[in-house]
Amino acid sequence: MSGSDGGRLADSGASRGGDGSDRGVRSGADRDDRRVGEDVHASDDDVATGPELIVVGGGMAGLVAARRAALDGLRVTLLDAGDVTGGMLRAGRLGDTVIDIGAEAFATRGGAVERLLDELGLADDVVEPRRLGSWAHADGDAYRLPLAGLLGVPADPSSPEVLDALGADGARAAAADATLDAAVGLDATSLAELVRARMGDAVVARLVTPVARGVYSLDADVLDHRALAPGLGAALAETGTLAAAVQTVRAAAPPGAAIRGVRGGMHRVVRALDAELARLGVDVRTDARVDDIVATDDGWRVRLADGAELQAPRLLLTVPELAARVLDGTDDGDATAASRGAIADGDDAPSSPSAGAGVPLEEVDAIPPRRRDSTVPAEVVALLVRAPQLDAAPRGTGVLVGEPAGDVRAKALTHVSAKWPWLAASLPAGVHVLRLSYGPDEGSCVPRTRGLDVDELRALAVADASTLLGVELAADDVLALDRHEWRIPEPAARIGRGARLDELRAAATATPGLDIAGTWIDGTGLASVVPAAEHAARRLASTQSD
Structure with missing residues (x-):
């Protein structure tokens, strides 16, 4: 979950999808700067006729596909069950410092992500991490990978x-x-x-x-x-x-850096895509939970939780449960939980990663065990610490935890300010940003940090960071803390998962006016998600509607 993975505890589970008529759109980067309900995209008055494509899921796959389809001339409506777009590209706050609480970088393979960033005007802000190397920790011992x-x-x-x-x-x-x-x-x-x-x-x-x-x-x-x-x-x-x-x-493998990031944080990509979709007239609706999808003679009818219905000749699904339900009548994971994108490690998003901001905490225990198995729970805990002893980056860019883990409860730690020079330059002397990632205990379907209050979480994170970094940190060194819980779609590389995904791909290909996309079907990280989403959008745009 973390790359090697404020003040107030941020959303630990994000909001529930709600009134689909409230179409306020906020990117993860802007959640603290805009009110819920503020309309930054096209209003109903701007949409002269119905959509030619409905995209379900507003993570990176959905945003990229909606943009490509709109550029290819389609009228597009995008629906997301959460309160913000962006999926696993999401901002967190540590006091006045804005960080990535989701995916923090992208793999450079294939070049699709950098082409997208260039088209969005972010090419000059693409940066490389410091090459300090990563460490691992197992059985009380730290060592370089x-x-x-x-x-x-x-x-x-x-x-x-x-x-x-x-x-x-x-x-x-x-x-x-x-x-x-x-x-x-x-x-x-x-x-x-x-x-x-x-x-x-x-x-x-x-x-x-x-x-x-x-x-x-x-x-x-x-x-x-x-x-x-x-x-x-x-x-x-x-x-x-x-x-x-x-x-x-x-x-x-091609030469050059394997990963890169964006100066200011990867969440800026979501803000740029939001602005681009607004410019293209895409109708983006957040808090728009889909209740039902029905094939009709004219294409697809989508019914929202508030009773509203939309009709379009083309449909793109980035939510695995909905895709499975439409294609073969089964549930392949919880729609809310499994559609949050992939964060992978902080080096690729994983991200990762695509329709909102995490499953509501009160709903997780109600998910049947079979459906829980299609997602992996994790919580990211970010710390802003005053710790001059970290100036030398004693564990490079971060630490991954091996087996046995010993007393360490985290599965990874990223020394974010050591990894990204732009972030280090923005911080006072001796102040650092750390991110720790926590998975579930064996047999559990929730992160082991679930239920910890802010003091308990701070104490745990400080103890783990001290052990992993080989320095003494105290709770008083923490200037700010943020947390966010994710439920990550099960990776396609899990044994047996590939055959199931092949079934869904074949069914989607054979269904007129329908395609599927997202990290759950295309693979972990933006380098997989972006080109696949663009391909799906182009395929749908090339189909004729009656």
Whole structure:
């Protein structure tokens, strides 16, 4: 949930979808600056005729798709159940400091995100993080993560960094990869099974597990390596060792920084998209919860919770439960919970990430267990601390937690002000921003921080940060605190999930005037979500309506 992941506790669960006739639109960046109900998009008087496309879900997939469809000439209405657009791109506040409480960066692969930022006028504000490296923590021990690796799998098991991370016995087991037959591990499905077969338990526990939990919010035992790194198995068969296979896959990646961010925070992208949709005349409605969707002779009829109905020849769904209900009559996760985007780690959004701002806390316990399983709960806790002892960035840009975690309750920590120079420059001397991410206890469907009041949460976060950063911090060092609870759609890389998603894709393709998009179907992070959403919008725009 965090990249390596004020004053008042911010929304821990966000608001419920409400009156669809109240069409006030606020981006995550502006939630403290605009009143609910303030109309910043097209009013009903501005919409001369009905929509030609209805987009359900106002996270990044929905916003990007609505923009592309409008640019291609369609009249578009976008509906979001939450009180703000943006999904996992959301601002938090630590006193006067505005930060990302959701996804804080994007992967550069493919170039689609940077092209979008250029079109939105943000190209000059694209920035790279400081290259300080990341650390991990397991069994009371802190160690640097090897720089050359893939999903935590080292490209050079003999490197000093691997020896320091694993110890002599663990490093010897990892190096044994070179002595094994190439067929060992080729039949493995899970990432953990593959790595354990080739490099041993220590690599799984101390290198792979921190990355799997920090990026995908799941253990490596349930992640399908074929979905996460499609070329890894073939490279293993060709090169004969897992280390060489990692080198091959890494070499095929394009040069340059793997991630970048936006000066001022990724939440600025939502504000820019909001402004662009307003300029294009897109009818954006927040607090507009969808109750029912029916196929008609003329396309699609969408009924909202307040009883209002909309009709359009084309429909784009970014909410997994609604997509499943429309395509095969099932529920594939809670519509509110599962449609919040993906945050992945703070390095990609994950984000992540697409229709609002988290499931209302009072509703989580009412979600049936089968539907809870399609989402992963997590809470991000941000701290503004006065701590000159952090000026040297003792743990680089952050720390991921391996197995066993020991006394640490967080699964990741990002030293945000060490990572992003623009943020550090905005803070007084000796003041830093930290973000910690908390998942659920085993067998639970809520973050382990659920129910903690502000004092209890501050004490826990300070204790975890002190341990992970290797410095002594006190509750009095905290100048401001913000928190936000997310329910993240289950990643497509979870074992068995791919077949289900293939069914939904095939059904959507075969259904006239319908498409689906979002992190739950297209993959974690904006680098996956943005091009897929644009493709879906173009496909719908190219279809003829009666």
